[in-house]
Amino acid sequence: MTPQQLHGIALVRKRIDEIDNTVLDLLKERLDCARTIGKLKDESKRAKWDPQRELEIYERLRKNNADVFPPAALYSIFHEIITTCRLSQRKATVAYLGPEATFTHQAGVRYFGQTASYQPMESIPEVFQEVERERVQYGIIPVENSIEGAVTYSLDSFLLYKVQICGEIKLPINHNLVNRSGNMEDIKTVVSHSQALAQCRQWLRKHLPGVPAMPVFSTATAAKMAAEDPSLAAIASSLAITTYQLQVVVRGIEDFQGNKTRFLVLGDKSPSRCGNDRTSVVFGLINRPGALNEVLTILSAKGIDMTKLESRPAKNQLWQYVFFVDMVGHIEDPPVHEACNILKQICAYFEILGSYPAAEAAMPAD
Numbered sequence: 001m002t003p004q005q006l007h008g009i010a011l012v013r014k015r016i017d018e019i020d021n022t023v024l025d026l027l028k029e030r031l032d033c034a035r036t037i038g039k040l041k042d043e044s045k046r047a048k049w050d051p052q053r054e055l056e057i058y059e060r061l062r063k064n065n066a067d068v069f070p071p072a073a074l075y076s077i078f079h080e081i082i083t084t085c086r087l088s089q090r091k092a093t094v095a096y097l098g099p100e101a102t103f104t105h106q107a108g109v110r111y112f113g114q115t116a117s118y119q120p121m122e123s124i125p126e127v128f129q130e131v132e133r134e135r136v137q138y139g140i141i142p143v144e145n146s147i148e149g150a151v152t153y154s155l156d157s158f159l160l161y162k163v164q165i166c167g168e169i170k171l172p173i174n175h176n177l178v179n180r181s182g183n184m185e186d187i188k189t190v191v192s193h194s195q196a197l198a199q200c201r202q203w204l205r206k207h208l209p210g211v212p213a214m215p216v217f218s219t220a221t222a223a224k225m226a227a228e229d230p231s232l233a234a235i236a237s238s239l240a241i242t243t244y245q246l247q248v249v250v251r252g253i254e255d256f257q258g259n260k261t262r263f264l265v266l267g268d269k270s271p272s273r274c275g276n277d278r279t280s281v282v283f284g285l286i287n288r289p290g291a292l293n294e295v296l297t298i299l300s301a302k303g304i305d306m307t308k309l310e311s312r313p314a315k316n317q318l319w320q321y322v323f324f325v326d327m328v329g330h331i332e333d334p335p336v337h338e339a340c341n342i343l344k345q346i347c348a349y350f351e352i353l354g355s356y357p358a359a360e361a362a363m364p365a366d
């Protein structure tokens, strides 16, 4: 490098330092503003979390940016800034299906940012229980996977606990083969959750033939085991790599690309309408021909787009079923409100599980 070039770099670095200092000063000022709003919301007993306002911010920044700054990075920077400001108004406590570094934990961090207080639970019902007893503000549970289908423990828990759905997160599931050394030759056994092993079956057969695969409680448990035993490799989330200080042997070993899991955020009350919302309900039918058809006809007559219909055994009565339906719209939208009022009258059992911003609204960069 010539002396002129070195001088040029030094000059631009000086400017970068000035910019960083200005950005930091502005961030501190933004934090102050959020705290002031937090106090005003306290006085007027308004909820701190305002998803509609957050959505407006992302939308304005997206337009102003015109794709100059990489949009995904812009989103994740402002997501961290906004969640930090929101948490400064009140630190969110979040229970999730643990142990630490599961995909559910990763989904929680994406939604609530790094600074929330996270509490791992041993089972899905325990997450529901913590929210119901108000020991935490929010809970995160997996509800369906694009390959494996519904997470039945989660659906069944809605029948046992009184909680509201406050949000949804759709997380791409990338499986990473990780161990202590980062070398394939050290692997004597592969450990992971049975679903992760199943989703990487072909890859394992091709690249690690004859190496036994052992199912364990979760991908995070597998990562922890691999951190303690150099002969083990785990299939785990990217959060597990940093949490357990592991090395990547191969990233993205899943057999089918585009594998996503949908997670739900549980709380004690759903947020107000943001304009791109979903509403989830569960109902049981009076046993007579055409009963389900009648429900579907009501939804279609109101022009409601149904995004999911799932049935589960009712448990308390043999061969009786309950149905979980997700629809486009918020309970404050007249068509959804009216349809739910009719369904309440014609169903043997009917419960609104919550209205919440669609994953695409809460995470616009996805």
Ligand SMILES: O=C(O)C(=O)C[C@]1(C(=O)O)C=C[C@@H](O)C=C1
Binding pocket: 034, 037, 038, 048, 049, 050, 051, 053, 054, 057, 081, 082, 083, 085, 086
């Ligand atoms: O505008 C508000 O209502 C705020 O509380 C500020 C803020 C933000 O940091 O921009 C924080 C939390 C809300 O969810 C929305 C926005």
